[in-house]
Amino acid sequence: MRRFLPLLLLLSCCLAQAQARRVIERPDTPRPDATYLFAERDTCNLYLDFYDAAPGVGPCADKVQKPVVIHVFGGAFVTGIRNHPDDREWYRQLADAGYHVAAIDYRLGLKGKTLKTNFSSLPVLREAIQVAVDDLYAATRYLLEHASELDIDPERIILSGSSAGAITVLQAEWEICNNLPESRKLPRWFNYAGVMAFSGAVFSTDGQVRYAQKPCPTLLLHGTADRIVPYSSIAILKNYFVGSAGIAIRLADIEANYQIYRYKGAGHEISVSMRRTLPEQLRFLEENVVKGVYRPLDATLTDPLIEDQGWRKYTVLDLYSRK
Numbered sequence: 001m002r003r004f005l006p007l008l009l010l011l012s013c014c015l016a017q018a019q020a021r022r023v024i025e026r027p028d029t030p031r032p033d034a035t036y037l038f039a040e041r042d043t044c045n046l047y048l049d050f051y052d053a054a055p056g057v058g059p060c061a062d063k064v065q066k067p068v069v070i071h072v073f074g075g076a077f078v079t080g081i082r083n084h085p086d087d088r089e090w091y092r093q094l095a096d097a098g099y100h101v102a103a104i105d106y107r108l109g110l111k112g113k114t115l116k117t118n119f120s121s122l123p124v125l126r127e128a129i130q131v132a133v134d135d136l137y138a139a140t141r142y143l144l145e146h147a148s149e150l151d152i153d154p155e156r157i158i159l160s161g162s163s164a165g166a167i168t169v170l171q172a173e174w175e176i177c178n179n180l181p182e183s184r185k186l187p188r189w190f191n192y193a194g195v196m197a198f199s200g201a202v203f204s205t206d207g208q209v210r211y212a213q214k215p216c217p218t219l220l221l222h223g224t225a226d227r228i229v230p231y232s233s234i235a236i237l238k239n240y241f242v243g244s245a246g247i248a249i250r251l252a253d254i255e256a257n258y259q260i261y262r263y264k265g266a267g268h269e270i271s272v273s274m275r276r277t278l279p280e281q282l283r284f285l286e287e288n289v290v291k292g293v294y295r296p297l298d299a300t301l302t303d304p305l306i307e308d309q310g311w312r313k314y315t316v317l318d319l320y321s322r323k
Helices: 002-018 085-097 119-145 164-177 181-185 244-253 267-273 280-291 315-323
Strands: 034-040 045-051 065-070 101-102 151-160 194-198 203-204 219-221 233-238 239-243 257-263 297-301
Touching: 034 085, 034 119, 034 297, 045 085, 045 119, 065 085, 065 164, 065 257, 065 280, 085 101, 085 280, 101 267, 119 164, 119 181, 119 203, 151 164, 151 280, 164 181, 164 194, 164 203, 181 297, 203 244, 219 267, 219 280, 233 244, 239 244, 257 267, 257 280
Parallel strands: 065 101, 065 151, 151 194, 194 219, 219 257, 257 297
Antiparallel strands: 034 045, 045 101, 203 239, 233 239
């Protein structure tokens, strides 16, 4: 049970503390081109901020309909916002490279809840992840339904997520690939065109994480010293929480079109490295996703210029003790 303890505590407080980035908005911070209501829930309304792709640039420069990247923010399913100023800088960079961006809300399923260090917390954790996935599917349906007016290519809808958001996007694609009931909220013909996950994982309560069919092209970025969202995996009995290294093994086994960047010695700060790793993202998006090139890559690197947020020295238990 002790090996699984980090999973039970992971989303109750530690990530919320680790990702509590200061919100500093400068006068020149990019703003969305439009904001849309995409779902009405019992507890809240959910919105997405839309950033228009710059015309005449990127791999789809000559097309009216452009790819769109849906981004899911991080924050332990407890906190976080779709329009953090730092993220908006990155959204505009993607838009300037020829990609629409939709930054979405989702319900924070663990807000106000405390996970206990026993099996009774597993359904609460599973439900929080699923609530986020369901809201992601709702945003996807909205974009599909409004693809013509937004100039979106419905066959090139790409997922991106940070930390808890990375868990959400990886979980969403995993459910589609295994034809789980939850994924049937999307059209039968649909799958995402690509996934980018910054410090993510997949959570299964029914045994090892496997893929019944090949997932869409997947980009994984993770610090090898990340002790908040596990780099490899945590398991007990039939419950598995599998991070990027474990996912990469599964994707290699089925010869999926995936890339993994293993940042040696880095911790959870990779979850907010979107602006720093933009060149890697753009090459993945252009070649693996848009052009459909089978270009697997497994790279271990050290990048001293990725800002140290001080997270690598913390374990889940260290952060939990500071609650």
